[in-house]
Amino acid sequence: MSTKGWIILFTVGFLLEVSTAADPIQILNSSISVTSKSNPWVDMVADKVNDGRVGGADSCKCCAALERPAWVQLTLDKTYLVEKIIILGRPDIYRQQFDNITLLLGGQDQSLEGVAFTSVNTTVKTTILTSPREVYTVRVSGGELTTNTTRHMTICEVMMYRQADCLPGKYGVNCSKECHCRAGPCESVTGTCIPALCKDGWRGPACNETCNPGTFGTNCSSICHCYENVTCHHTDGTCPNNQCAAGWAHNNCSVACDYGHFGENCSSACHCYNGSSCHHVSGKCP
Ligand SMILES: *[C@@H]1O[C@H](CO)[C@@H](O)[C@H](O)[C@H]1NC(C)=O
Ligand SMILES: *[C@@H]1O[C@H](CO)[C@@H](O)[C@H](O)[C@H]1NC(C)=O
Ligand SMILES: *[C@@H]1O[C@H](CO)[C@@H](O)[C@H](O)[C@H]1NC(C)=O
Ligand SMILES: *[C@@H]1O[C@H](CO)[C@@H](O)[C@H](O)[C@H]1NC(C)=O
Ligand SMILES: *[C@@H]1O[C@H](CO)[C@@H](O)[C@H](O)[C@H]1NC(C)=O
Ligand SMILES: *[C@@H]1O[C@H](CO)[C@@H](O)[C@H](O)[C@H]1NC(C)=O
Ligand SMILES: *[C@@H]1O[C@H](CO)[C@@H](O)[C@H](O)[C@H]1NC(C)=O
Numbered sequence: 001m002s003t004k005g006w007i008i009l010f011t012v013g014f015l016l017e018v019s020t021a022a023d024p025i026q027i028l029n030s031s032i033s034v035t036s037k038s039n040p041w042v043d044m045v046a047d048k049v050n051d052g053r054v055g056g057a058d059s060c061k062c063c064a065a066l067e068r069p070a071w072v073q074l075t076l077d078k079t080y081l082v083e084k085i086i087i088l089g090r091p092d093i094y095r096q097q098f099d100n101i102t103l104l105l106g107g108q109d110q111s112l113e114g115v116a117f118t119s120v121n122t123t124v125k126t127t128i129l130t131s132p133r134e135v136y137t138v139r140v141s142g143g144e145l146t147t148n149t150t151r152h153m154t155i156c157e158v159m160m161y162r163q164a165d166c167l168p169g170k171y172g173v174n175c176s177k178e179c180h181c182r183a184g185p186c187e188s189v190t191g192t193c194i195p196a197l198c199k200d201g202w203r204g205p206a207c208n209e210t211c212n213p214g215t216f217g218t219n220c221s222s223i224c225h226c227y228e229n230v231t232c233h234h235t236d237g238t239c240p241n242n243q244c245a246a247g248w249a250h251n252n253c254s255v256a257c258d259y260g261h262f263g264e265n266c267s268s269a270c271h272c273y274n275g276s277s278c279h280h281v282s283g284k285c286p
């Protein structure tokens with residue numbers, strides 16, 4: 001292949017990469033609440049890991065310093081698909097107060113599991129999750145320092161980033177699952193439709209299951225009557241080859257035979273007393 005060909009190939013590849021992986025979005029600090037274990041150094045309280053302010057520890061007064069061993073936990077207002085966590089330490093001469101910290105991620109079941117940092121320097125520790133992960137709590141834990149020159153764990157900010165919004169009709173890790181809501185989006189983790197109404201032919205909280213056999217349409221509340229009990233199309237109720245069970249008509253086989261008719265294809269006529277109609281399936285007169 002020519003050089004030009006390779007360049008085009010790489011450019012197309014790059015554009016595809018960019019268009020499929022949108023940048024993660026920072027979770028607002030108002031969606032996060034903070035708890036902690038152990039005592040702060042004067043006013044360097046745990047909440048300061050979530051105050052939206054970054055800078056030098058002494059100059060900004062925006063860091064938390066907790067006596068080791070310590071932990072600070074950030075609890076989200078719901079489960080998010082987290083992609084990146086950035087933890088900032090203090091940038092001044094006391095930066096060893098940022099040493100020996102670990103990161104744990106948890107779900108709503110109170111579980112906690114340690115995850116490694118993907119990049120670390122003296123003031124910033126970052127974890128990038130290549131596969132976005134369902135996270136409800138984030139705990140930063142500071143063990144005792146063997147050097148024992150410092151007794152505090154100082155964290156200036158914990159920033160969390162979630163997976164970018166999926167296109168309408170998608171949810172879940174990498175937006176790989178489908179929901180079929182009537183209107184509006186579905187929740188990014190569970191797929192629950194908001195409002196809770198499905199497109200015709202779909203059911204379940206995430207509207208990701210087709211109607212049960214023999215039912216179709218809005219809320220799966222219509223019943224179809226196909227020939228030999230085969231199931232109809234879950235959306236519009238059409239029966240295979242438009243063949244209905246005896247006594248039923250129209251493509252969706254959910255309409256009874258017209259007055260005075262009954263049976264397969266509604267092709268039989270009945271002649272009841274005083275012109276009344278017969279049963280649309282059996283042809284029985286009243
Ligand atoms: C969130 O950050 C803003 C500054 O960006 C700050 O004023 C506010 O107090 C913070 N909220 C919480 C809950 O910490
Ligand atoms: C640490 O890494 C961050 C980015 O990850 C960079 O902005 C910062 O300058 C680095 N600091 C040091 C002291 O290397
Ligand atoms: C999500 O996509 C990333 C790369 O974009 C991939 O590494 C990861 O395995 C995917 N996760 C799942 C659960 O498919
Ligand atoms: C880090 O903390 C742990 C738990 O307190 C401790 O066992 C370990 O020795 C510490 N490591 C360093 C390098 O201080
Ligand atoms: C560190 O120092 C404190 C007080 O100065 C002391 O109580 C503690 O036992 C020391 N810890 C270690 C691991 O040496
Ligand atoms: C439907 O949604 C639920 C909840 O998100 C999920 O557990 C299930 O796997 C989904 N089913 C399909 C077929 O995608
Ligand atoms: C479907 O269900 C919703 C909520 O229960 C209801 O408001 C709506 O009227 C139903 N539609 C039909 C056609 O049954």
Ligand SMILES: *[C@@H]1O[C@H](CO)[C@@H](O)[C@H](O)[C@H]1NC(C)=O
Pocket residue numbers: 228229
């Ligand atoms: C069709 O299915 C229904 C319910 O499953 C059953 O009661 C009926 O006997 C079936 N009819 C035929 C012709 O198979």
Ligand SMILES: *[C@@H]1O[C@H](CO)[C@@H](O)[C@H](O)[C@H]1NC(C)=O
Pocket residue numbers: 217222236237250251252253254255
């Ligand atoms: C079934 O088809 C008939 C005739 O086309 C239509 O009037 C009716 O609304 C359909 N029923 C449902 C539940 O879609």
Ligand SMILES: *[C@@H]1O[C@H](CO)[C@@H](O)[C@H](O)[C@H]1NC(C)=O
Pocket residue numbers: 264265267
């Ligand atoms: C009903 O219609 C189908 C298809 O048009 C045909 O094959 C079948 O013989 C008809 N049945 C009766 C009893 O007319």
Ligand SMILES: *[C@@H]1O[C@H](CO)[C@@H](O)[C@H](O)[C@H]1NC(C)=O
Pocket residue numbers: 274
């Ligand atoms: C026959 O039908 C007509 C009109 O529906 C009604 O008025 C009349 O009483 C019926 N006669 C009998 C004998 O049922």
